[in-house]
Amino acid sequence: xxxxxxxxxxxxxxxxxxxxxxxxxxxxxxxxxxxxxxxxxxxxxxxxxxxxxxxxxxxxxxxxxxxxxxxxxxxxxxxxxxxxxxxxxxxxxxxxxxxxxxxxxxxxxxxxxxxxxxxxxxxxxxxxxxxxxxxxxxxxxxxxxxxxxxxxxxxxxxxxxxxxxxxxxxxxxxxxxxxxxxxxxxxxxxxxxxxxxxxxxxxxxxxxxxxxxxxxxxxxxxxxxxxxxxxxxxxxxxxxxxxxxxxxxxxxxxxxxxxxxxxxxxxxxxxxxxxxxxxxxxxxxxxxxxxxxxxxxxxxxxxxxxxxxxxxxxxxxxxxxxxxxxxxxxx
Amino acid sequence: xxxxxxxxxxxxxxxxxxxxxxxxxxxxxxxxxxxxxxxxxxxxxxxxxxxxxxxxxxxxxxxxxxxxxxxxxxxxxxxxxxxxxxxxxxxxxxxxxxxxxxxxxxxxxxxxxxxxxxxxxxxxxxxxx
Numbered sequence: 001x002x003x004x005x006x007x008x009x010x011x012x013x014x015x016x017x018x019x020x021x022x023x024x025x026x027x028x029x030x031x032x033x034x035x036x037x038x039x040x041x042x043x044x045x046x047x048x049x050x051x052x053x054x055x056x057x058x059x060x061x062x063x064x065x066x067x068x069x070x071x072x073x074x075x076x077x078x079x080x081x082x083x084x085x086x087x088x089x090x091x092x093x094x095x096x097x098x099x100x101x102x103x104x105x106x107x108x109x110x111x112x113x114x115x116x117x118x119x120x121x122x123x124x125x126x127x128x129x130x131x132x133x134x135x136x137x138x139x140x141x142x143x144x145x146x147x148x149x150x151x152x153x154x155x156x157x158x159x160x161x162x163x164x165x166x167x168x169x170x171x172x173x174x175x176x177x178x179x180x181x182x183x184x185x186x187x188x189x190x191x192x193x194x195x196x197x198x199x200x201x202x203x204x205x206x207x208x209x210x211x212x213x214x215x216x217x218x219x220x221x222x223x224x225x226x227x228x229x230x231x232x233x234x235x236x237x238x239x240x241x242x243x244x245x246x247x248x249x250x251x252x253x254x255x256x257x258x259x260x261x262x263x264x265x266x267x268x269x270x271x272x273x274x275x276x277x278x279x280x281x282x283x284x285x286x287x288x289x290x291x292x293x294x295x296x297x298x299x300x301x302x303x304x305x306x307x308x309x310x311x312x313x314x315x316x317x318x319x320x321x322x323x324x325x326x327x328x329x330x331x
Numbered sequence: 332x333x334x335x336x337x338x339x340x341x342x343x344x345x346x347x348x349x350x351x352x353x354x355x356x357x358x359x360x361x362x363x364x365x366x367x368x369x370x371x372x373x374x375x376x377x378x379x380x381x382x383x384x385x386x387x388x389x390x391x392x393x394x395x396x397x398x399x400x401x402x403x404x405x406x407x408x409x410x411x412x413x414x415x416x417x418x419x420x421x422x423x424x425x426x427x428x429x430x431x432x433x434x435x436x437x438x439x440x441x442x443x444x445x446x447x448x449x450x451x452x453x454x455x456x457x458x459x460x
Contacts, residue, residue, distance in 0.1 A: 004418060004421060006415075006418060006422075010415050010418070013415070014415075014419070034374050036367055036370050036371075071377060073377045073380055073381060074411065076377070076381060077381055077384055077385070077411045078411035078412060078415065080381060080385060081385065081410060081411055081412040082412060084385070085412065111371050112370060112371050112374040112375075115371075115374060115375060115378055115397070116374065116378070118392035118393070119378050119381065119382065119387070119392070119393075121392055122382075122387050122390035122391065122392045122393060123385070123387065127391065128391050128392060131392075146397075148396070149358065149364075149367060149368045149371050150354055150358055150368065151354055151358075152353060152354045152356075152357035152358065155357060155358065155361075155364055156357075
C-alpha cells in the first residue's frame with residue numbers, strides 16, 4: 001500500500017471543477033514539452049491557453065507545468081487513467097485533435113512527440129486508420145514513422161540535409177559557391193528525411209502565411225471549429241472552387257491535399273474514412289456510407305453539448321465528402 | 332539518469348555486435364546527439380512504464396524495435412485512480428469518525444460544564460436551592 005498522503009496532483013484533481021479536463025491539460029502539457037526543448041515556450045503556453053480555454057480547470061498552470069516538465073509519471077498515469085475513464089465518443093476525437101494541434105503547432109514533429117501522440121491514441125482506443133485521418137486533417141500532412149535516434153544513418157542524413165540546406169542558402173546568397181560532394185548512399189538515406197522536412201517546412205510556411213494576423217492565429221482553433229459548423233450548414237448547391245477543394249480533401253487542409261495528393265492517394269484516404277479496404281465495390285461503399293451516416297449523423301448528438309455537435313458535424317461532413325468522391329470515381 | 336562518458340566508453344568497448352557498437356559510437360560520443368537521444372530515451376522509458384501499468388503493451392501503436400526495447404513487464408503497481416478513490420474513502424472515514432468524536436466531546440464537555448456549575452452553585456450558594 002502506498003503512502004496515504006495525497007500527492008500534489010491528486011489534490012489538484014480533487015479541487016478541480018472537472019477532473020477530466022485537468023487530466024487532459026496535464027497530458028497536453030506533457031506532449032508540448034516532449035519536443036526536446038525542456039521548457040514550455042511562450043507560444044506553446046499561449047496555444048495551450050487557447051485550446052483549453054473552455055476546460056473547467058480553474059487553477060493555475062504552474063503545478064501542471066512542473067509535473068509535465070519533470071515528468072512525473074505517477075501523475076501522468078493518474079491523468080491517463082482519468083482520461084481513459086471519462087473521455088469517450090466524440091470527446092476523444094476532439095482531445096486528439098487538440099493534441100495533434102499542440103504537437104504540430106511549431107512545425108516538424110520531434111520523435112518524442114510522435115511517441116506521446118501514439119500513446120494517447122492507444123490510450124483512448126482510437127484505431128491507427130482513424131488517427132491517421134485525424135492527423136492529416138489537423139496537421140495537413142500524413143503521419144510519418146518516428147525517426148530512430150539510435151541509428152547512425154539518421155544523424156548523418158539529418159546533418160547532411162541541414163548542411164546541404166545551409167550551403168544551398170549560401171550558394172543562393174553568394175551566387176556560385178560549390179556544394180559539398182556526397183556519396184550515393186548518404187543521398188538515399190537523406191532523401192526520406194529531407195522530403196519529410198521539406199513537406200513540414202512547406203506546411204509551416206503555409207501556416208504562417210495563413211496566419212498573417214496575430215489575432216487570427218490566437219483564435220485559429222476556434223475559428224476552425226466554427227468554420228466547420230458553418231460548412232455543415234451551407235447549401236449543397238453552392239459549389240465554389242474553395243468548397244470543391246475542401247470536399248475533395250476530406251479535411252480542413254483540403255487545398256493542400258488537392259495540390260499535393262495524387263488521385264490514388266485521395267481514393268485511399270476516402271476508403272480509410274469509410275473503413276474500407278482497397279478495391280472496395282460500389283455496393284460496399286454505399287453500405288459503409290449508410291452505416292456510418294446513421295451512426296454519426298449530427299442529429300444523434302443534438303441533445304449533447306455544442307462541442308459534441310460540432311465534432312459530429314465535422315465527422316459526418318468528412319464521411320459524406322469521402323462517399324461523394326468515391327461515387328464520382330465509380331461513375 | 333544519463334551514463335557518464337567513461338561508462339559509455341567501457342560499454343562500447345565491451346559490445347560485440349559491430350552494428351550496435353558503430354551506432355553507439357556515432358550517437359553517444361557526440362554531446363548534442365546524446366542529449367537529444369537521452370531525452371527521447373527518458374520519454375520512451377516512461378511510456379513503456381505507463382503502457383505496462385495500463386495494459387497497453389500490445390496496442391497497435393506500440394510495436395517494432397521501440398516496443399521491443401522499451402516494453403517492461405507489469406510491476407504489480409496498483410491503478411492510480413483506484414488508489415486515489417481509496418485515499419478519498421479513507422479520508423472520508425477519518426473525517427466522519429472525527430466528527431463523531433467531536434460531537435461526543437462537545438456533549439461530554441457541555442454536560443461536564445453544566446454538572447460542574449451545578450455542583451459549584453450547590454456548594455457556594457446553597458440558599459438558591
